[in-house]
Amino acid sequence: MSRTAAPPSFTAASDNAPRVQAAPITEPDPAAVDVEGDGAPGSAGQQIEARVYAAISQALLSGKLRPGMPLRERNLAQALDCTRGAVRKVLARLGFEGKLVLEPNRGAFVPQPSLDDIRQTYRARRVLETGVIASICGRLNDAQLAVLDAHVETEARSHADGTHERSIRLAGEFHLKLIGMADSAELDAFAHQLVAKTELYKALYDPAEFMHCAPTEHAQLVSQLRDGETQAAISLATAHLDELEARVLTRAAAAETPDFRAIFAEAFAGEA
Numbered sequence: 001m002s003r004t005a006a007p008p009s010f011t012a013a014s015d016n017a018p019r020v021q022a023a024p025i026t027e028p029d030p031a032a033v034d035v036e037g038d039g040a041p042g043s044a045g046q047q048i049e050a051r052v053y054a055a056i057s058q059a060l061l062s063g064k065l066r067p068g069m070p071l072r073e074r075n076l077a078q079a080l081d082c083t084r085g086a087v088r089k090v091l092a093r094l095g096f097e098g099k100l101v102l103e104p105n106r107g108a109f110v111p112q113p114s115l116d117d118i119r120q121t122y123r124a125r126r127v128l129e130t131g132v133i134a135s136i137c138g139r140l141n142d143a144q145l146a147v148l149d150a151h152v153e154t155e156a157r158s159h160a161d162g163t164h165e166r167s168i169r170l171a172g173e174f175h176l177k178l179i180g181m182a183d184s185a186e187l188d189a190f191a192h193q194l195v196a197k198t199e200l201y202k203a204l205y206d207p208a209e210f211m212h213c214a215p216t217e218h219a220q221l222v223s224q225l226r227d228g229e230t231q232a233a234i235s236l237a238t239a240h241l242d243e244l245e246a247r248v249l250t251r252a253a254a255a256e257t258p259d260f261r262a263i264f265a266e267a268f269a270g271e272a
């Protein structure tokens with residue numbers, strides 16, 4: 001069974017778990033989450049939850065958690081030196097954000113998307129992002145273009161430093177900033193969900209290598225947006241997302257189909 005990061009309505013396995021509804025995904029803001037019900041912003045409980053949220057998010061983006069891996073409250077609470085209640089809230093939040101899969105009566109799992117799930121997510125990104133490009137190309141003001149230029153520069157520095165998780169996050173943020181310039185909260189909510197999923201796909205299926213967006217392609221896209229080259233920008237964005245999708249699909253397919261020749265090498269050798 002494939003596990004996708006789609007956040008359906010569900011009831012988490014644990015007692016007292018919050019009921020989570022599918023809803024627009026927003027930027028993670030761990031500090032805004034109430035922990036242990038005391039309601040005070042910046043309380044010790046909130047700080048613990050923010051730490052647990054950051055630790056699990058980073059583990060996901062670093063590829064240390066494998067597709068389909070169960071995340072048990074008890075083990076996480078021990079490893080992260082916090083209460084099971086704090087872990088439960090963070091897992092519910094990550095499920096709500098589409099970064100974990102929550103299954104009724106079974107608990108939380110790292111997503112294990114099927115090849116078709118991956119194709120559908122990238123298809124949605126292509127449709128959304130090329131539509132945004134068509135609507136904003138040649139219409140961005142100097143301040144907006146300066147924001148994109150500055151972001152591309154930050155990406156290039158991170159790329160050169162070799163900070164992998166940060167580079168993945170910055171690459172995703174470039175696309176979100178671009179989509180944000182279409183000035184639609186509806187699009188933003190959908191885009192956050194899609195970009196979070198594709199960031200996770202990249203981390204799950206290629207944790208060791210750089211395979212996030214190349215900053216040079218982002219810089220070229222900004223240049224085309226500045227010059228109003230709509231068709232060229234759409235072609236570049238399409239090719240850019242096609243390439244990212246192809247790389248994730250290749251690795252996901254390899255993970256899905258065991259290399260029986262390698263597994264049974266001795267048996268094959270015996271037959272020869």
Ligand SMILES: [Zn+2]
Binds near residue numbers: 175213240
């Ligand atoms: Zn990109």
